[in-house]
Amino acid sequence: MRYTVTMGINKKSPKHVETALRLIRAGLPGVLKGGKQIFFRRKYEALGSMTATIDAALKPIEDAHAAAAAKKRAVAARKKNHPEAARVVDDVELAARLTFGETAKEYFDLGFEPPKKPRKATADEKRARIKKQLETKAARGLLGKGAKKKKKRRGG
8 A cells, every 4th residue: 555645734743754754765766766866955966865864864763663662662571570579569568577667767768658557437437337338228229249240330
């Protein structure tokens, strides 16, 4: 499939410019064969200098493609390594907690914080929670395990 350079709305988009440069690069040897020249930027240019100009314009684009591919590989490697890295963090945290204790300066210097202690709910909070549970039960009815699984969940 041959892509033609058109004068459309997005003729200056990066993708269009890249495609146009690649088409020009592919067509230059056929157009400038046999010593032909083209009047380009106020002087006549031969195949070699035009090819060098087009290649120079394509280099940053190709570098960007290479960098994007490298980033994709690096992100995939990071994701693959994540479970092992998380285990290292957990093991260091456990070692620091056992060696120094959760309140020691060394534990904090390593970037860890002790787990928060759960606080008791107040009487008002308990009443509000029970009221909400009863309202939910009244809205949905009494459900068994199978019916609960089939019920669509909100936000998930």
